[in-house]
């Protein structure tokens with residue numbers, strides 16, 4: 001709550017101060033006949049308009065989606081910006097035209113007032129940029145920091161205006177027109193920034209690399225997500241639409257549904273202004289299936305299958321390649337919990353889960369034992385066998 005208020009307050013302070021500067025610069029610009037001061041007034045006005053535009057855009061874009069506009073009105077803001085940018089370019093063009101026309105013929109009056117106005121503008125612009133950068137960094141708001149940097153660069157325009165007027169005072173009469181042309185660069189820059197952002201959003205450009213990485217991190221950290229196949233995100237106005245394609249080993253629809261809800265929640269809690277997250281799920285593509293069988297000895301394929309689970313001497317783990325059912329890996333793990341009095345089954349189950357087994361084959365049923373729940377939680381499947389040796393089971397599985 002406090003967060004939002006400080007954000008808004010900074011925006012209003014910025015608009016207020018910049019509007020005030022635009023007015024005094026325009027007034028004294030006209031009064032003195034200074035092209036540069038008038039040009040900088042127009043520049044400040046474009047800055048005010050773009051800030052107000054953002055606020056109005058937020059209002060329009062917060063309108064609820066309708067049947068005819070199911071994706072909302074977010075882009076209304078960007079369409080407004082497009083027209084705004086064109087108007088600003090025109091203003092820049094006018095400033096250059098005037099500067100060139102009056103080059104060398106400028107006659108300034110009321111010079112002390114004009115100089116005072118330019119100095120006021122310089123001082124306030126410096127203070128305003130510092131304020132916005134400070135609040136922006138404290139709130140970790142990229143848009144406010146970007147805005148602060150814009151204002152920081154604007155101090156060069158204000159300084160140029162002041163230099164032009166002082167130059168005129170010391171006899172360099174064309175400096176004011178030169179400063180006017182210099183200021184027009186800032187007007188064009190403001191227009192370009194607005195135009196670029198608007199076009200990017202209108203053409204569904206991807207969001208920044210950093211945000212994409214953050215989303216990837218949050219999604220892959222969610223339990224049940226095995227792999228992220230693709231991630232796309234675009235902005236619409238101030239909001240983000242995210243499309244995720246993931247691989248999961250969940251087979252139950254109910255659980256898969258919960259997983260997609262959880263991913264969406266996580267992303268929305270970590271990243272601001274996310275409108276929706278679309279999660280497309282695919283079954284995990286496995287290169288092999290890993291089996292585990294409790295056994296009494298470590299003699300390769302001829303090892304005998306144990307009648308117990310927790311009390312088995314060894315666990316035989318092997319991989320069958322899904323493409324052709326070939327045995328690709330086999331190893332034996334000595335049961336380290338054999339000597340425990342209690343909970344050896346549970347411990348053994350945890351050991352097998354950390355070894356990422358997919359299927360457990362046993363002689364005795366472990367259903368309803370604590371080991372069962374550990375394995376079930378990790379989506380391990382179960383099978384019972386009456387085979388005596390590992391070899392028989394492998395042959396059966398291959399066939």
Ligand SMILES: [Zn+2]
Pocket residue numbers: 043044047150151154186190
């Ligand atoms: Zn500016």
